[in-house]
Amino acid sequence: MQQISGYLYQQIITVVKNSDLALHRENQLFYAKPLQIYKGVDNRFKFVIKNNDQKPVSLLQSTVLFNLIDSTTKELVFSRNLDLVYTRDGVATCLIEGSLLDNINAGLYNYSIVATNGEGEQEIVYSDDNYQAQGQARIQDSVYPQFTPSYSANNFTYSNNSDTNYVNVAYSSSFLTANYVRGSAVYQTVQYNSNAFTGNIQLQASMDAKSVVDSNSFTTISYANCANVSGSNYFNFQGKYRAVRFKVSQISGQMNYIYYRP
Structure with a gap:
């Protein structure tokens, strides 16, 4: 009998909230892995928000917004408020429902994250240490069955x-x-x-x-x-x-x- 192994694990994306404009060359995040989003199923992701010295950033009294952006037209596809899980450790999660993806074409997209502190001040959350404000996301449609209208x-x-x-x-x-x-x-x-x-x-x-x-x-x-x-x-x-x-x-x-x- 053939034995097939499957792996159940969470996508964890590390991003950088850099309030310090001075460049630090230690412990830099040189590579931001792309976010993989699959049509036909709910997708949940964990974002770990750190500073540019790779230390967790406190998210107390903060809100964090995730935006998916069309890479061609630069238009907003949808936004999601992240759920703050461990506010002192900079951990937040995002749920993208499968139904939300039904009318979105597969392909390459960008995402951005904006953090708003308790005083209402917005800060960019970078996808790497090179001040790249947009990360890469790919929507896949060939893995799970898609909804077919009646x-x-x-x-x-x-x-x-x-x-x-x-x-x-x-x-x-x-x-x-x-x-x-x-x-x-x-x-x-x-x-x-x-x-x-x-x-x-x-x-x-x-x-x-x-x-x-x-x-x-x-x-x-x-x-x-x-x-x-x-x-x-x-x-x-x-x-x-x-x-x-x-x-x-x-x-x-x-x-x-x-x-x-x-």
Whole structure:
């Protein structure tokens, strides 16, 4: 059996709060390692704030702000107040929630840190002893699964004629399913939201392999009958399909939207 080792440890970044303008050449921080941020998961970092002689700086009655900055446009991406853990030892932590990174592109960024003392005076926290005020951060998106939005259908246009037996019927556009749905019979969910809706919702699926799925290839796989239903409801189904769509038959009320998520 193959044995795989994993390591759980915290990223610790040392930065320099230099209130003394005189240069000290002892114990200098020559290399500031980049901050690695991963999409799809919460990221927590520890910052150790020292002076330019590598001694911890007291953060009593201070606030410390972390800024992530786009390296190309120089625009602020987001800010976070650091949590002060050991104020006498200059230790602070930062939590970046995975959801905060959903709409941020992977790539190279910069970060800066500003400390404000109890008197409201701001001080730059340098990323090294060479007065470099910006550190480097890299957002990675190839490690953890990313959030995939649900397929949605709304603004239903109903037909009522001999083809529909004079019942209000609307079809959504078709959605191509993800590759893993086509390869195995995974459970899938349909969520719908309505106001006093009476009628039914049919989930129709197709295995048609054409680049443009033939509308006549869809068959009903699952459905929900509704009688004066309001609010959000859902049903599940299972199967291997290449494309899906919704058929809504309306007697009364309103269907607001339908979500499909594999």
